[in-house]
Structures are given as structure tokens and as C-alpha cells.
Amino acid sequence: MTWLLLVVGLVLLVIGADVLVKGAARLASNFGVPALVVGLTVVAFGTSAPELAVSVKAAYSGQAELAIANVVGSNIMNILFILGLSAVISPLLISRQLIRQDVPIMVALSALAVFMAYDGSISRVEAGILAAGLFGYTFFLFYQGKKKGVDVVDEEVEEMLKTNVPMWQNILLVIVGLVLLVLGARWLVQSAVELATAWGINEAVIGLTIVAVGTSLPELVTSVVATMKGQRDIAVGNVVGSNIFNILCVLGISGVVSPTPLLAGEQLASFDIPVMLGVAALCLPLFFIGASLNRIEGLLFLALYTAYVWILIAMTLSLGYLAQLQTAVLFGLVPVVVLYVVVALVLDLRKRRAQVST
Template identity: 80%
Template sequence: MTWLLLVAGLVLLVVGADLLIKGAARLASNFGVPALVIGLTVVAFGTSAPELAVSVKAAYSGQAELAIANAVGSNIFNVLVILGIAAMISPLIISHQLIRQDVPIMVGITIVAVIMTQDGSINKLEAGILALGLVTYTWFLFYQGKQKGVDVSDGEVEEMLNAKVPMWQNVLLVIGGLVLLVMGARWLVQSAVELATAWGVNEAVIGLTIVAAGTSLPEVVTSVVATIRGQRDIAVGNVVGSNIFNILCVLGISGLVSPMPLLAGEQLANVDIPVMLAVAALCVPVFFIGSVLNRFEGFLFLALYVAYVWVLIAMALSLGYLAQLQDVVLYGLVPFVLLYVFITLVLDLNKRRGQQRIN
């Protein structure tokens, strides 16, 4: 029954987020809100709705550590698994804006989250700073879009807004989406706590793995479908944008509405959140190299995620081979990835210099 509740909660979260996005976007359009604003606000907030619903519910239910673990786990999953799978389907194109602007913003915001959680929690003031960052970032995207003369954020938003649906149906979609999100979050948090108790592990471990992967399902679908359709730049932009919103929106709003500070235990503060920063920082050189994420790099991303989750589970269950596994990861897999990145980066820089001399 616990697993059934978990799956049902995930389904409700995904369906609820989809209904909420469609209803809210069309309602905003009915009131004359430009498509650009809808794409940058309603749709962007909507894709983070599952993470937000779960984190808020967890905070209110007394599982304050689960609230942070969900956002942290989602960010790690987004980069290593979603981009890994998408790149293995087809090499992903990295736009210059992502390299110069969005990825550095993602890394910068992740550093802020690392600093905030060093004392073991995110208090109201820190949550307020993150929420203010969310408002500032959204305004910046809107201003940038207007400067470039962009009318819509992408084809899906345009298609969604062109559908002729009565206003009352849109209202029902918003209400229905919110109800499903609340129910899904309640069931997911309840089942996560029960699983943690049954397995004798910290709730944060469940939040970093099962819950994080489940709440990232909308991003999985969006990025994989975009890759299959040949929109290989959208897949990367979706993940980077989602990671920025997870920190600013999920942690910011959850921290503001929570009756207690969001907790980051010793493992979260010293292991998992630094891993989130390392994963974000890894994107900088990897994305810069040739402005493409190739299939082998996608495989490396997936291998890193498998290793991370394996170590996480081994630590939680105090498995006998934990020390050997950590040695393999720290002195084998991680150095190999860093060496690969260093060599390919040097080769790419030499190639760029050669092209500049020719030109």
C-alpha cells in the first residue's frame, strides 16, 4: 500500500501540474497577459509545482529536512539523469546564452544555497532573500525577452494559448490542478516517511532519491520529447531553468510559509548540497567544450548519478563495502571524469585558437 500511495502521489503531482499550467496560462491570456510573460512565469512556476507542493507539505508536516532534500535531489537528478538520457538519445546543442548567462547564474545561486545551509538550516530571512531573487530573476528574463522582441517563449506555449477554451473550464483546470497537487504531495510525503521508517534510513535519503526523481518527471518528459523532436537546445535550457527555479522558488517559498526553518542535516549540508554544487559547476566546462553535450558525456553523467545514489544508499544502510565503494568513486570515477573534461577542454581551446588564426 505504501508503494501504491507513492506511485499515486507522483501521478497526481504530474497531472496536477499539467492541468494547473494549462488552466492558469489560458486564464492569463484571457485577461490580456502577453504570451512572453505567461511563458516566463506561469509555465516556469508550473514545472516546479510538484517540487514546491512536496516541499511545502513536508515542511508543514514536520519533515523539514525532506523539504530541502527534495529540491537538492531534483537538481542533481535534472542534470545527471535528464541531460544524460537526452544526450544519449541525440547530442545536445548548447546555446551561447546558456554558456554565458544561464549556467553561471545556476552555479551562482547554487553557491548561495551552499552558504545558507552551512549552519544546518534555511531561516525566514534567507528564504526571503531567495524569494526576492526569484522575483528579480523573473523580471530579468521578462526584460531580456522584451529587449530581444520575443513574442512567445516557445511553440508549446503558443499552441496552448491558441486553444479556444471557455473561461469556466480554465478555472476548473486551475482548481483541479491545485487539488491534485495538494493530494499528491500529501500522499507522496506520507509514503516517503513510511518507507524511511521501514528501511531504517533518514527521510532525507528518500527525498534525495525517490521523491526527487518523481517530482522531476515533468522535466524528464519535456526534455526527452524536445530532444526527440530535434529541439536539442530546449532540452538543456529546460533543465538549467528548472534548477534555478528549484532553489529560488521551492526553497524560497517553502522557507517563507514553513512554521519552522528548513533543516539541512549533517549529510545534506556536507555531502549532498556540495554534490549539487559540483554537478552545477561541471556543466560550465562540459557545456563550453564544442557547445555540445555528446553521447559519451551523457553516459558519464548517468554513471555519476548511479555512483552517487549507490553511495547514498550504502551510507544510509551502513553496508560493509561502503569504504571500498567510496574509494572507487573518489579515486576512480571522479578523477576519470575530471581528466576527460580537462583533456577535451584543452583540445577545444587549441582548436578555437587555430580557427581564430585562420580567420
């Protein structure tokens, strides 16, 4: 029954987010809100709706560590698994804006999360700073979009707003979407806590794995479908944007509404959140090289995610080979990734210099 609740909760979260985005986007359009603003606010918030619903429910119910673990696990999965899988399917193109603006913002926010959680918790004041940053970032995106021109709108948003639907139907979609999100979040958090109790493990581990994977399903579907359609830049932008919103929106809002500070246990503070920062920082050099993410780099991402989850399971179950596994990853896989990045950067810089000289 617990597993059934978990699966149903995940399904309701995904469907609820989709229904809510469609209803809210069209409702905003009914009130004369420009398509650009709808794309930068309603649709952007919608991709993080499952994470937000789960983290707010967890924080308000007293499972404060689950709230942070959900965000950290989702961000790690978004980069290593979703981008890795998408790149293996087809090499991804990286836009100049992502390299110069969005990825550095993602890295900076990940570093801020490490700093805030260093003492073992994220207070309401710190969460308030993140929430304020959310409004500042949204305003910045809106200003940037207006500067580029109002016609620069995502095709999916334009297609969504083309459909002429009565206002009452849009209001109904918003209500249904919210109800599904609330129910999905309640059942998912309840089943996650029951599983953690039954297995005798920390709630954070469930949040970093099962819950994080479930709430990242919309990003997974969006990125893989975009890649298969040949929209290879959308796949990357979707993941980076989602990670930024997860930190600002999900951590910020769940921390503000939580009656107690969001907890970051020793493992979260010293291992998982730094891993989130590390994989975000890894994007900077890899995205810079050739403004793309090739299949080899996609496989490296998948290998890193497999190693991370494997270590997580070994730590949770106190497996006897944990020390050997950590040594193999630290002195085997990680140096291979670092060596690849250094060699690729050197070759890319030589290629750029050769192009300039000719």
C-alpha cells in the same frame, strides 16, 4: 498500501502540474496577458510545481529536512540523469545564452545554497532572500524577453494559447490542478515518511531518491521528448531553468511558510548539497566545449549519477564496502571525469585558435 499511495501521489503531481499550467496559462491569456509573460512565469513555475507542492507540504507538516532533500535530489537528477540520458539519445546543443548567463546563475545559486545550509538549516530570513531573488529573476527574464522582442515566444506556449477555451473552463482547470497537486503532495509526503520509518532511515534519503525522482518526472518527459523531436536546445534549457526555479522558488517559498527553519542534516550539508554544486559547476566547462553535450559526456553523467545513488544507498544501509566504494569513486571515476574535461578543453581551445589564425 504505502507504495500505492506513493505511486498515486506521483501520478497526481504530474497530472496536476500539467492541468494547472494549461488552465493558468489560458486564464492569463483571457485577461490579456502577453504570451511572452505567460511563458516566462506561468509555464516556468509549472515545471517546478511538483517540487514546490511536496516541499511546502513537507515543511508545513514538520518534515523540514525532506523539503531541502527534495530540491537537492531533483537538481542532481535533472543534470546527471536527465541530461545524461538525453545526450545519450542524441547529442545536445547548448545555446550561447545558457553558457553565458543561465548556467553561471545556476552555479551561483547552488553555491549560495551550500553557504546557507552550512550551519545545518535555512532560516526564514534566508528563505526570504531566495524568494525575493525569484521575483528579481522573473522580472529580469521578462525585461530580457521584451528587449529581444515580444514575438520571441516558446512554440509550446503559442500552441497552448491558440486553443480558444471559455474562461470558466480555465478556472476549473486551475482549481482541479491545485487540488491534484495538494492531494498528490500529501500522499507522497505521507508515504515517504512511512517508508523512512519502516526502513529505519532518514527522511532525507527518501527525499533525495524516491521523492526527487518522482517530482522530476515532468522535466524527464519534457527533455527526452524534446530530444527525440530534434529540439535539442530545449532539453538543456528546461533542466537549467528548472534547477534555478527549484532553488529560488521551492526552497524560498517552502522556507518562508515553514513554521520552523528548513533542516539540513550533516549528510545533506556536508555531502549532498556540495554534490549538487559540483554537478552544476561541471556543466560550465562541458557546455563551453563545442557548445554541445555529446554521447560520451552523457555516459559520464549517467555514471556519476549511478555512483552517487550507490554511495547514498551504501551510506544508508551501512554496507561494509562503503569505504572502498567511496575510494573507487573519489580516486577512480572523479579523476577520469576531470581528465576528460581538461583534455577536451585543451583540444577545444587549440581548435578555436586554429580557426582564428586561418
